[in-house]
Structure formats: C-alpha cells, structure tokens
Amino acid sequence: MAVLSRDLLLALRRRSEVVNPLLFFVIVVTLFPLAISPSQAVLQTLAPGIIWVAALLSTLLSLERMFRSDFEDGSLEQLLLSPCPPTILVLAKVLAHWLVSGLPLLLIAPLLGVFLALPTEAMPTLLITLALGTPVLSMVGAIGVALTVGLRRGGALLSLLVLPLYLPVLIFAANAVAAAADGLIVTGQLYFLGGLLLLSCSLAPLAAAAALKISIH
Amino acid sequence: MWYWLHRFSSPAYFYRFAGKATPWLAAITGLLLLAGLYGGLVLAPADYQQGDSYRIIFIHVPSAWMSLFIYVVMAAAGGIGLIWHIKLAEVVAACSAPIGASFTFIALATGSLWGKPMWGTWWVWDARLTSELILLFLYFGVIALQSAGEDKRTASRASAILALVGMINIPIIHFSVEWWNTLHQGATVSKMGAPSIHTSMLVPLLIMALACKFYYATSLLMRARAELLEREHNSNWIRDALKNHG
Numbered sequence: 001m002a003v004l005s006r007d008l009l010l011a012l013r014r015r016s017e018v019v020n021p022l023l024f025f026v027i028v029v030t031l032f033p034l035a036i037s038p039s040q041a042v043l044q045t046l047a048p049g050i051i052w053v054a055a056l057l058s059t060l061l062s063l064e065r066m067f068r069s070d071f072e073d074g075s076l077e078q079l080l081l082s083p084c085p086p087t088i089l090v091l092a093k094v095l096a097h098w099l100v101s102g103l104p105l106l107l108i109a110p111l112l113g114v115f116l117a118l119p120t121e122a123m124p125t126l127l128i129t130l131a132l133g134t135p136v137l138s139m140v141g142a143i144g145v146a147l148t149v150g151l152r153r154g155g156a157l158l159s160l161l162v163l164p165l166y167l168p169v170l171i172f173a174a175n176a177v178a179a180a181a182d183g184l185i186v187t188g189q190l191y192f193l194g195g196l197l198l199l200s201c202s203l204a205p206l207a208a209a210a211a212l213k214i215s216i217h
Numbered sequence: 218m219w220y221w222l223h224r225f226s227s228p229a230y231f232y233r234f235a236g237k238a239t240p241w242l243a244a245i246t247g248l249l250l251l252a253g254l255y256g257g258l259v260l261a262p263a264d265y266q267q268g269d270s271y272r273i274i275f276i277h278v279p280s281a282w283m284s285l286f287i288y289v290v291m292a293a294a295g296g297i298g299l300i301w302h303i304k305l306a307e308v309v310a311a312c313s314a315p316i317g318a319s320f321t322f323i324a325l326a327t328g329s330l331w332g333k334p335m336w337g338t339w340w341v342w343d344a345r346l347t348s349e350l351i352l353l354f355l356y357f358g359v360i361a362l363q364s365a366g367e368d369k370r371t372a373s374r375a376s377a378i379l380a381l382v383g384m385i386n387i388p389i390i391h392f393s394v395e396w397w398n399t400l401h402q403g404a405t406v407s408k409m410g411a412p413s414i415h416t417s418m419l420v421p422l423l424i425m426a427l428a429c430k431f432y433y434a435t436s437l438l439m440r441a442r443a444e445l446l447e448r449e450h451n452s453n454w455i456r457d458a459l460k461n462h463g
Contacts (some may be wrong), residue, residue: 101379102398143347143382151365160361161379165386168393195387207382210299214374 003089007096017065022104025058029112040117047116048177051126054112055105055134057164060159062101066093067149067212076149078214086209093129094135094142094205102134115150118181125180125190129173132193139200140165146211168196226305228445229454235438249428256421273331274418279426280324283433284352285387287317291359292384297375305441306447307373308448310380311363316433318356325349343444344395351390355383369448 011018019204032050033043070076079089109130110123114130118126176189224230257275264271295422298306329339330348340346359376401463449455 140382143378143410147362147379148365150371153365157361157365160354161358164358164390165349165382167351168386168389171393192393203385207378211375211378214371214378217371 003084003092004096007093008099009098011096012137017062018100018104021058021101022108024061025054025105026108026112028054028057029115030163033116043116044118044181045178047113047118048122048126048174048181050116051109051112051118052129052133052170052174052177055109055130056137056163057172058105059134059141060102060162062097063138063145063158063162064143064155066097066138066142068145068154071149071215076212080212080216086212087205090142090146090205090208090212094138094208097142098135098138102130102138106130112187118177121179122181123181125186126177128190129176129193132190132197133169133173136169136193136196136200137166139197139204142208143204143211144190146215148215149212150215159195169193173198226303228304228308228449228452229458232442232445232454232458235442239435239438239442242431242438246428246431246435249424249431253421253424253428256424257418261418261421262415264333267335270331273327275421275425277324277327277331277424279429280289280320280327281349283325283429284317284321284429287313287320287433288352288356288380288387289384292377292380293316295373295380299374299377299381304370304448305445307370307377307442308441309367309379309437311373311450312437312444314356314359314363314380316436316440318353320429320433321349321353321356325353325450328439344391346399347394348387348391350393352387355387359383401404 009211014036028103032046035041036046067076070079080086082089106127109126113123113126141162144158144165145154147161151157172189176186176193179186181191225234253275258272261272263269286384291310294306294310294313297303298310325346328349335338338399359380362379363372363377366375
C-alpha cells in the first residue's frame with residue numbers, strides 16, 4: 001500500500017510524465033483521419049482498431065516509468081530487500097501505473113470515439129474493453145520492463161519484447177468494439193478479455209518479480 | 218541415470234562429448250537429407266492438382282514443425298537453467314534461439330513462395346501464417362534480449378523468463394488469431410485442407426522431418442561448443458582441452 005501511494009504521489013509531482021502519454025494517445029488517433037480519409041464511413045470501420053493501437057502505443061510509452069527511475073536511484077533494490085514479498089510489490093507498482101496511465105485513457109476514449117464517428121452503441125463496449133484490457137497491458141508490460149530495466153538502451157527492445165504479447169488483447173478488444181458497432185453481442189470477447197486479465201494478474205507478477213531479481217543482480 | 222545426467226551437464230564433459238558426436242550427427246543429417254530430397258523430388262509423383270509446386274512441402278512442413286519444437290526446447294532449457302542454475306541448459310537455450318528463428322523464417326518464406334502460384338498471392342492473413350509470423354517476432358525478442366546484456370549469464374536468465382512467458386502466450390495467441398480469422402473470412406482454411414496424403418509423399422516428408430531434427434542437433438552441438446568456449450574462456454578445462462588439441 002505504501003508503495004502504491006508513494007508511486008501515485010510521485011506521479012502527481014511530475015505531471016508531464018502522466019500527461020505526455022495521454023497527449024500522445026490523442027495525437028496518434030488524430031493522425032489517422034488526416035492520413036487515410038476524413039470520410040465518416042471509413043473512420044467508423046477503422047475506429048476500434050485505431051483507438052486500440054493508439055492505446056497500446058501510449059501504454060508502451062509510459063511503461064518504462066514503472067521501474068526505471070526506482071532502479072536508477074537504487075530504491076528498487078531497497079524495496080526488493082524489504083520483507084514485503086516481491087510479487088505484492090510488483091502488483092502495487094502495476095496498479096499505480098495503471099491508475100496513472102490506463103485510467104486516463106479510459107476517460108478520454110469516448111471523446112476520441114466521437115472524433116472517429118464511432119456509433120454510440122459501441123461506446124460502452126469501448127469503455128469495458130479498455131477497462132479490462134489496459135490492466136493486462138500494464139501487467140504484461142511489467143514483465144518486459146523488469147527484464148530490460150538493467151539495460152542501458154532498453155526502450156526499443158522493450159517494444160520488441162512486449163508488443164507480440166499484446167496481440168491477444170488487441171484482437172479481442174478491437175474485435176469486440178467493431179462487433180458492438182455492428183449491433184452484435186460481444187459477451188464472448190469480453191469474457192475472453194476478463195480471462196486474460198485474471199491470467200495476467202495471477203502469473204505476470206511472478207514473472208516480473210523473477211525478472212526484477214535477475215535485472216538487479 | 219542421475220549420475221549420467223549430472224556428468225553430462227558439466228561443460229567440460231559436454232564439450233568433449235559434443236566434439237565426438239558432431240561428425241556422426243552431421244553424417245546422419247546428410248544421409249537423411251539426401252534420402253528425403255531424392256524421395257521427395259524424384260520418387261514422389263506430382264500432385265494431380267498442384268503439379269510439382271507442392272514439393273515445397275518437403276522443406277516447408279518440417280521447418281514449421283521445427284519452429285515450434287525448438288521453441289519448446291528453448292523454453293524448457295531456459296526453465297531448467299533458471300531453476301537449477303545449470304550453465305549448460307542456459308547455453309542450449311541461447312543456441313537454440315537463432316536456429317529456431319531460421320526455421321521459422323524458412324517456413325514463412327517457403328510458404329509464401331508456394332502461396333504465390335497456389336493462392337495467387339504472396340501473403341494472406343491466414344491464422345497459421347499470422348501465428349507463425351508472431352512466433353518469429355517472439356524469437357527475435359528472445360535473441361535481442363540475449364544479445365543486449367553485457368553479462369551473458371544474466372542475459373540468458375532474462376531471456377529464459379521471456380521464453381517461458383512466450384510459451385504461455387503461444388497457445389493464447391494461436392487461438393485468438395484463429396478466432397479473429399474465422400470472424401473475418403474462412404476461405405483459405407478450406408484451401409489448406411488437402412486430401413489425406415499418399416504414402417509416397419508421406420515417407421519423404423517424414424524423412425525430411427527427421428533430417429531437420431538431426432540438423433538441429435548437429436547445429437546445436439556446434440553452436441553450444443563455441444558458446445561454451447566463449448563463456449568459460451577463463452576456466453581450467455578449456456586450457457586442458459586446447460592443450461590436448463595441440
């Protein structure tokens with residue numbers, strides 16, 4: 001809990017780090033109508049994919065913050081030495097990361113949906129997929145950051161490691177939103193996303209904790 | 218058996234054993250390759266629908282099998298290295314990654330060459346093609362992580378974790394891609410469903426698959442020896458081994 005509130009406080013003190021990925025998310029989404037076509041019909045079919053790809057990229061942008069600064073000033077080492085089990089520590093870190101970078105995406109997504117002419121019926125689904133999917137992105141991303149935090153040029157490597165692992169989330173989430181826009185039932189996709197969330201919550205902290213130990217060593 | 222395993226996992230013993238086994242394995246690989254290629258390219262009849270271009274399966278299918286097989290070996294070896302801190306397992310995992318990536322690439326390239334005359338296009342976003350491509354990305358991730366660290370052992374252990382995480386993800390990715398694809402279009406899947414294969418084609422295919430397995434073993438042992446020399450260059454047994462060599 002202490003780690004969680006500390007991370008949140010740190011994020012509050014450095015607001016630009018929180019705001020930048022969010023602005024990135026908005027800007028990437030606005031690139032697509034300019035690059036492809038402003039036509040409502042085209043945008044409507046592309047909207048779920050665009051929003052989700054942009055969410056993936058902006059999560060990727062903010063991932064490094066999860067462990068990097070703590071690693072550099074040595075506090076990560078102290079945290080791992082503390083009696084608190086490392087999996088709980090990772091869980092707190094991931095939760096803080098999601099609250100700072102995932103939740104804002106959720107709040108701003110409806111606006112972008114309107115930008116991209118997404119039908120209003122699909123809005124709830126968009127929000128639900130983001131609510132279920134972005135924590136998975138933070139969870140799986142934690143493994144990637146934990147693996148690369150000890151390396152000097154970890155940034156590009158991180159995307160190479162993490163993006164293939166993000167594909168199931170992307171497929172189901174974007175598909176659910178597209179199906180909802182067509183007026184179809186999407187419970188199957190949502191259950192699958194929920195399953196991914198549970199799986200990543202239970203296994204990712206273990207892998208990330210093991211990876212952190214290796215990186216610190 | 219434990220005694221044997223224990224001895225085998227010592228780098229010095231493995232180095233000597235691998236040096237002796239490599240020529241034999243290479244010879245078996247060569248023979249099997251010759252037999253398989255002769256059976257596949259000369260003896261097997263042309264397909265009544267696809268003509269001679271189906272013959273690419275004799276390299277395509279074994280490579281696709283190997284691409285998955287090597288990933289499993291790599292993840293298992295990585296896991297063993299992580300749990301029991303066996304250096305040799307780390308070396309095996311590290312040396313498997315480039316071989317597996319090559320097989321994956323061969324499977325993709327030959328599939329694409331075959332797809333052009335058969336499907337009329339180099340690339341289709343078919344479920345199998347897509348998951349194979351993602352498998353290639355996973356291999357690239359493991360290789361990149363392996364070469365990123367300064368300390369080889371730390372890098373090996375990090376990439377072992379990545380390989381294990383990928384191992385859990387492979388079925389998820391495979392099924393989600395399949396599901397995604399069936400929602401979009403299903404035409405290519407029925408094109409893939411060929412009638413059950415004739416023995417004259419099956420036998421060379423299996424021989425080629427075996428040849429690929431032996432090729433992997435040969436190449437793995439050679440790479441592992443080189444990797445061991447590099448990692449253990451300060452240890453006594455290498456000095457002795459090199460002295461005996463002259």
